[in-house]
Amino acid sequence: MRDLSPLFATDSVRRFEADAIAVAADEAVLMERAGQAAWRRALELWPSAARLLVVCGAGGNGGDGFVFARLAHESGRQVTVVEHAPRGIHHAAAAAARSRFVDAGGNVEPWRDALPDADLVVDALLGIGLTAEPRNDAAAAISAINAHAAPVLALDVPSGVDARGVPGEAVRAQATIEFLLPKAVLRTGRALECAGRLSCAALEVTGVTPPAPNALLADASGLSRWLRPRRSDTHKGEQGRVACVGGDTGSAGAILLCAEAAARTGAGLVRVHTRDAHHAALLARRPELMATPECEGVDVDWPDAIAIGPGLGQGNWGFAHLHRVLQADIACVLDADAVTIVARHGFTLPTRSVLTPHPGEAARLLGTTTNDVQRDRFGSAAAIADRYRAVVVLKGAGTIVAAAGRVPLVLDAGNPGMATGGMGDVLAGVIAALMGQGMAPFDAACAGALLHSAAGDAAAADGERGLLAADLMPQLRRLANPA
Ligand SMILES: NC(=O)C1=CN([C@@H]2O[C@H](COP(=O)(O)OP(=O)(O)OC[C@H]3O[C@@H](n4cnc5c(N)ncnc54)[C@H](OP(=O)(O)O)[C@@H]3O)[C@@H](O)[C@H]2O)[C@@H](O)CC1
């Protein structure tokens, strides 16, 4: 079993930094080590970059940049520092780092609306001291970094990322080197896209207890934590009966994908509740499935878990099915239209519920905007979990699984090729199948979201563009059986 990697909120990093300064090393020492680690990283990633441009801000992040600049200058590189400090440098260690660079013969130019040519840009403008949208002057410097032709190495965070996400303009880096502890905020949403390749330098701090993690990062290697081989004497009744509810007229494909994914994730029996007109096509494609005549409705006593929502629609047909399911005390996954109906009517959910919203659906659940959700993905996932007393899988780059009282999981898996129709339907089937096999909702959501993203990555080996939801099926089967 591999452990999941701990991630930290910015205020936890701040507290750890304060402890480190009190116990292990003073701020200037940490800054020196940060600059050294960044310089080593630059040499590793861009060994032949001869002309280096370091954009330094007024705080500790700028100080790291000055250390970097001095080391690069001492190694014989051509270094220019562009300083963006309209209110001057008030940070003592940063001011000292600046003086050492200048004393070593380094060249500092003030920010003047444009940046000189270079082979590599180092972004040392803003670090974790940012607490709001960058002011106009800083936003202009960020835009100039983004417009530069050279690759960008960001120090600690891409400038413009704050503790919750990306409030406005932000640097889009090829790589980011974090200091002390890896940050949760950089593993999801727009901040993830801005960070590029991530690495973390621990700055040789010893004898200081790290804080409790604020999130856990999971990649495909974590699947074996949840998915164990089956007992040899098992039978299909033990592997879970899963009902998939959805596929109103014209949306048969959505519920077929959901049901097939449940079967490929090991559900013992899968029953589909959809329009009668869809049955022939459904059973022709997957004869292992069962389809219940519409007139019988959903038998909530039969399944061990239900996936409801794919292609459900928001009309009377879908509403009636959802209403029936929510009366029962059953493990259920609510996806797509089911999420929207729940948001609209404020239904109370069964105790074992998993909601799988994309950011737009999450905004409906919270009565806010998609931008607000993306601005603070961890906070939004937690707020939905609290409000609806459910496990939440907030989809999108760096999918988050959250539940009240649990440390959230964030996925280091998935790819842009998965932004296509039907992928969410597959996810709902996967999670329902795992709940049907006896997993608790939070574990099923974690394992299911990871399995789904890992299957998407495996399927994308043939190319992200043109990836279809159905391409995940063979990969789901393979990955659901880790060695
Ligand atoms: N953590 C660690 O262990 C270690 C941390 N270290 C490093 O220190 C960094 C943290 O340093 P920090 O606290 O000085 O903050 P930081 O990000 O440089 O920004 C401060 C400056 O930002 C500015 N500014 C603020 N808001 C703004 C706005 N809205 N819009 C525009 N500007 C705004 C404000 O400038 P001013 O308003 O004065 O012009 C202020 O002076 C950290 O990320 C890491 O790199 C390493 O050296 C060692 C180990």
Ligand SMILES: [K+]
């Ligand atoms: K930065």
